[in-house]
Every structure is written in structure tokens, then in C-alpha cells.
Amino acid sequence: MYRQGDVLIVPVDSVPGTLDPIERERGRIILAHGEVTGHAHAIKAESAALFRDPKLMAVFLTVGANGSVALEHDEHDTIHLPPGNYQVIRQREYSPEEIRNVAD
Amino acid sequence: MSPIESLTDSQKARAAEFRDRWTEIGLCTDPSDRPRAEVAIREVYRQGGLEPPAKIVWCGSPLSQGLTRLIMVVKKPIERLWESVGTNVRHHIDGGSSDANLRPSVGHNIWQSIGARVEDRVRATVRNSVWASVADSAGAIVKDDVGDSVWDSVRASVGDSVWDSVEATARNSVCVGARLRESVEASVYGSHDASWLAFYRYFYEVLGLTDQTGSLSGLWELAQSAGWALPHQNICWVSERHHILSRDDRGRLHCDTGPACAYPDGWAIYAMHGVRVPRYVIEQPAQIDVVRIGAETNAEVRRVMIERYRYGEDVSGSAAYVRDSGAKRLDHDERFGTLWRRDLPNDEPIVMIEVINSTPEPDGRFKRYWLRVPPDTKTAHEAVAWTFGVPAKDYSPTVET
Secondary structure, eight states, X not given: OEEETTEEEEEESOOOSSOEEOOOBTTBEEEXXXXXXXXXXXXXXXXXXXXXXXXXXXEEEEEOTTOOEEEEETTEEEEEEOSEEEEEEEOOOOOOOOOOOTTO | OOOBOOOOHHHHHTHHHHHHHHHHHHTOOSXXXXXXXXXXXHHXXXXXXXXXXXXXXXESSHHHHHHHHHHHXXXXXXXXXXXXXXXXXXXXXXXXXXOSSOOOBOHHHHIIIIIIHHHHHHHHHBOHHHHHHHIIIIIHHHIIIIIIIIXXXXXXXXXXXXXXXXXXXXXXXXXXXXXXXXXXXXXBOGGGGHHHHHHHHHHHHTSOOHHHHGGGHHHHHHHTTOSOEEEBSSEEEEEOOXXXXXXXXXXXXXXXXXXXXXXXXXXXXXXXXXXXXXXXXXXXXXXXXXXXXXXXXXXXXXXXXXXXXXXXXXXXXXXXXXXXXXXXXXXXXXXXXXXXXXXXXXXXXXXXXXXXXXXOOTTSOOOEEEEEEOTTOOOHHHHHHHHTTOOGGGOOOSEXX
């Protein structure tokens, strides 16, 4: 399990069968865009690919068998991900329940 | 004529058109069309079986309208109230309001003789199912957009504003407050009547029930030309429409930089996602402090204050509030961070995990940040795991940067 800032990369045995590929942006795959700074969690290597599972609303990453790939970010140290399948999880924050007026 | 049993498909299809047109009327921010509105007011009186008013007095907002009436009705606290109203309101009250022999409000008569009768007549002509179907498709959405989000706020704010204005003369304000509410109750809501007017307009135009609903023509015209009106026996006050109206994507009054609703005389309503808040919360958020947040008894308003606390700073909102307000430290774990809890009356506690970036900033310092987690979170480990949607027992990164 790897963590780079607000992104968690969790190894999984396999990825689901029907996935939509997520296109590269200027040659890189982007695991997550930074909300404010525009800095992204990105991989340049061609052997990595990113997919979305529309049913689970989940994102998966595959790294090909020929070696580790570098996950880079401007504000965090690079992480080397070995070949395998991963789920990519973005950090979230809790929002309180809306206050309901009892009189409604 | 036999009752209308059901709507045809083409009749049903027109409901959307009424919904859209009357929502636009209700949310209109154009200046009033005064000549058109004055003709409409006289028509409303005639249709209510009343003599048209001798005088029509224009006001800048529903508040100044209610206050001018009040000044004529209540003799005693007037001077002090007048002083406290503020010049912007005073200057925008056109025309004299010197009519000493003020006759009673006729808003109720108008409703009885026009609104209630139209309802009886239409109900006698259409089956309940038709009534309900038109109410749902033409009226309900206009009500959500105009009624619930705007009219309710304006109505409540008229009351609140006067409480603020006359705070200094609090002994008289019970009377003043009640009288002002009375003027709110007695008003005809002009463009804010859009929802029920849309509903009957549909019967008029689409189902041809012109005899049953024709007596609303004055109110239909007034809604399209002015804001609220306050009809009395020989004088009618009428207000400008709001000239600023800002709503969020759910249609609730919302603006985080200025008034969400404002009238030409300067009277304004400040709101975030439908929650009305004092002006400083929006325009001078630097004035929000821990003491003021603690003193706020309304939980919704307090949430907005916390959200706006230390606005514009690196650490703002609930994070800054938890940091500054003496929150309770629930847990600390070198690997995961510090868990804090701040209890709030009548609201769920704010529980936040304070974490430190693993990678240093260019200046060598480690950036701290706060993330809110569910209120029942007990440990720092559980908190960080929750932010990634995994159980605490499964959360153990081997590499973290």
C-alpha cells in the first residue's frame, strides 16, 4: 500500500472485467489533479494504464510486468510502483448531515 | 358545463412553459414598471369590489413599505423608529404619507373576494385529479424556486430587520415588531405570488376557464410589474422588486461576496445556501471570532460562521476553529496525527484529524492540515483510514510521501 499526499494506491489481486480506459493527458496518466495548486499525481511510463469502473465509481491502475514506474508529484517525493494491479483512492473529507428543521 | 375530468397530453405539455415563465416573473430583478403596476393595482381593487385607492405610494423595498405604513398606524414610537430606520430607507419613500385618517388594510378583503372565489370556481369546474396535476407540474416548482427560496427569506427578513433597527428602543419594539408582521401578513406579494398565480393562469390560458379565473387579471399584471403591495382602503403602498438576486444550484439564496437579495433602497439579505446570516459574516468575515461563534444559538448560522472563520487564510473554516477554540484532544499517534473534537450545542461535534505532510515544504517546514471525519471517530488511525474509505485494520501504507 502506497500513499502520496491525498492519494492511496492499494494493491489488488485483479481488476474488474469491464473498465473504461482513462486517456493520457500530454503523455502522462494522471491519478489525481490538485484542487488548488494544479499539481498532479502523474506517471509518464508507457507501461502504466489507468481505468475507471463506472459501476463502482472506482479507479484502477495497472503496471506492466517489465519494471517499476515512477509516480511523481511536485510537492511529494516520487514513489516507485512495482508491476501489478492497484486501486487508486482519493482522500475525502466528511461533510455533516444537513440540519433539518423539525417544523418542516 | 360538465367538469373537466382529465388533461390531454398537449395540455399537460404546456405546464412546463407556465412553470418557466412564472419562475422568471418571480425572480425578476428589473425595475418596476410603475405605470403598468398602478393600472394593475386599481384593477385589483375593482376586482375585489373596492374603490381604487386615492393614493399609490412607491417604496424601495418590502421593509420600507411596512415601516411607512407602521409610522402611520402606530403613533407613539414613531420618532425613535424613524431615526433608527436609516437614511437610505427614508430617502426612497416617494410621495407624502400624510394621510392621517388611515383606513384599515384591505388585503384580506382582496383575498376573500378574488383569491378564494377563484379557487371555489375552478375547483367546481375541474376534477381533483386535474387540480392536483396542474398544481404539481405548473405551480409546485415555481413555489420551490420563488416561494421557498426567496419569498420566505424576504418575509422573515422584514421581521428580523426591524428587530435590528429598533433594538435601541426595545421597549416599543414588541409593538413595532408585531405591527410590522401584521403588514407582512396583509401584503399582496406581487411577483412573489408567482406560484399560485402561475397555477391559475394555466387554467385561464390552457383550459379556457376565463370566467372562473378572469378576476385575477389585476394580480397577474401586478406580479409582472412590481414587488409587494400593501393595499388599504384609500392608499396602497407598493414596493420595488429586488434588483439583486443570487441563488445556488439548488435555488437557495446564496452569495459569498455580497447580498444574496437586495432592494433599491439599500435593504439587503445576506445568505449562504439559504441560511440567512448577519451582513458581517459575508462582507467582513474577519469579524467572526471564537466568542461570536460560541454565542450564536442557531446551529445553521453557526455552521456558516465556522465555514467563514479566518476566511482567506491558509488554515480557515472548521480547521482554524478547531485549532483556536480549545478543542478536546481525543488521540495522538506519531504515524497518523492528532484527533480533535469540538462539541457544539444542538449540532453534531466537529471531529478533525490534524496531519503533517510527509514531504517537507521548500523552506524545510512540514505543512500541517486538518480533515473533518465522522463525529463518532475515536482514534487518529481510524480517522486517516476513513478519509481513504478503508477500515483502520487495513490501512498501513508501506511507503508514504
